[in-house]
Amino acid sequence: MNLKRKIAVVTGVSSEFGIALASALIAKDVLVYGIARKLEKLNALQTQLGKSFTPVALEITDQKAITVWVKNTFSESHTPDIIINNAGIGYLRKMDELSQEQWHQMINANLNGTFYLTSSFVPLRKKTRISVTLSILILF
Template sequence: MDLSKNKIAVVTGASKGLGAAIAITLAMKGVHVYGIGRKKDSLKEVAIQAGNNFEPITLDINDETAIHDWYNNTFTNVNTPDILINNAGIGFFSKVDETPTSNWLEMVNTNLNGVFYVSSTLIPDMKKKKTSCHIINIGSILGKVGRTESTGYCATKFGIQGFSEALFMELRGFNIKVTCINPGSIETDFFKTSGQHSHHNMLQPFDIANTIIHLLETPDNMLINEMTIRPLNPKPPNS
């Protein structure tokens, strides 16, 4: 895909962390980015860094009706997204018998249902396009291997892995690529909910964002459908 050819991208979870890095990097490459997030002030900060190619969209991806309304009011048949980055996600980490049902449901709603709502809204118009499109789902290393005190998060990220594989089979005939990226620990605020602290030996958000650029720029008939990215030495410095 040639990112300089007036491409349009939708990035969820764009208000901070990896999503913000992806949105900024795409915008700097000349892609028109619609960055979806729930925090209006944080999206404004991203917009300052991303420039005129970024449009902040305050929206909850758990609200299917709101997603449909926004999409239908924003895009026309000749002006629809070429790229979807399903990045929004949340994690709560505790023993299964100590996990509140509300935490479990929030992970399922954001990490699985939200991905379905956004994808199923954009895909019909992607199928109509004559040029290649690309959907990238941000999974996790915990969508490949289990870990104690991570049952809910693992369940949803294993689900994203299966969703991505099945979606690839459905959409390849329409020249729509589907890639699932499974990163290890990233230096963002994600770990605050678990009481852990991020550090510089973790993966860096903009390194992953630049990797996504490389994936998007592969030839139209070439697909990397799955990628696992790990920090080489994940332990905290001086540990």
């Protein structure tokens, strides 16, 4: 598949898996918008990956912030071709050892965040063409 100059959005980009995904895409000449919350890690990643990587400090559970970012960054002539929902939280413990707050954190990041980000691109995608969307979700 020729991915030259395609545009990708990768969440959880500062995780090991996110870095591997962003690196692999950039090696294929894809422009990557990498999302995580901690700017320091994102900036270090930009130094490592170069100018094909744009760091985006964003909380994926904040639907309003996502909407604003998408509106300010993308247009009909500059739309993501690939969206990878990799950001997530996994509290690896038994159900009776999991607090309600931890459960809500997982649902918010893993499910709501995926919905907020992906759905925010639908109007633009409808005006352009079909995208590839990959979600890596973990639920217990």
